[in-house]
Each structure stands twice: as structure tokens, then as C-alpha cells.
Amino acid sequence: MAVARLFLIAFVVLTVIYISLSFYSRARARDRLEAEWDAGDIPGPREAYVKHGLADYDGSLRRKLILGVYIVPMVLIGLIIYLVNFA
Numbered sequence: 001m002a003v004a005r006l007f008l009i010a011f012v013v014l015t016v017i018y019i020s021l022s023f024y025s026r027a028r029a030r031d032r033l034e035a036e037w038d039a040g041d042i043p044g045p046r047e048a049y050v051k052h053g054l055a056d057y058d059g060s061l062r063r064k065l066i067l068g069v070y071i072v073p074m075v076l077i078g079l080i081i082y083l084v085n086f087a
Contacts, residue, residue, distance in 0.1 A: 003081060006077070007074070007077070010073060010074065010077060011070075011074075014069055014070050014073060014074075017069050018066060018067075018069045018070065021066050021069060022063075022066055025062065025063070025066060026054070026057065029053070029054060029057045030050060030054060033049065033050045033053040033054070034046065034050055036049075036053075037049050037050065
């Protein structure tokens with residue numbers, strides 16, 4: 001029962017961290033796209049360029065790597081619990 005409570009609390013904390021990282025990463029991508037549009041001779045409106053760039057970002061590997069926030073700590077906690085109890 002204590003392990004389930006530990007994983008539940010860890011999941012809630014990791015969710016907050018994931019949401020924060022996701023918003024931060026998306027804001028940085030938006031800033032980078034806006035800076036590219038301002039610096040270059042990119043045709044079309046700024047918002048369309050940024051919207052298209054963020055759509056590309058949503059399917060990118062970087063966005064998927066942020067999911068490691070869940071995977072790595074949960075695997076480490078599970079491994080530590082296993083090693084302490086059964087090894």
C-alpha cells in the first residue's frame with residue numbers, strides 16, 4: 001500500500017514538472033520562430049509562420065523526450081525498491 005501511495009505522489013509531482021517543462025519548451029520554440037521571422041526575409045504573415053512552426057514542434061522528438069520526466073524517475077524508484085527488497 002505504501003508503494004502505491006509513493007507512486008501516486010510521484011506521479012502528481014512529475015505531472016506538475018512535465019506541464020511546466022512543456023510550457024517552457026513551447027514558449028522557447030515560439031520565441032525562436034518569432035526571432036527567425038524577424039531576422040529573415042520569410043514570406044507570409046508572422047502568425048502563420050509561427051503556427052506552422054509550432055505544428056512541426058508538436059510532432060518533434062524534443063516534445064517526446066520530455067515524457068522521460070515520467071519514465072526515468074519511475075523506473076529508478078521501481079529498481080531501488082526491487083533491489084532493496086529482493087536483492
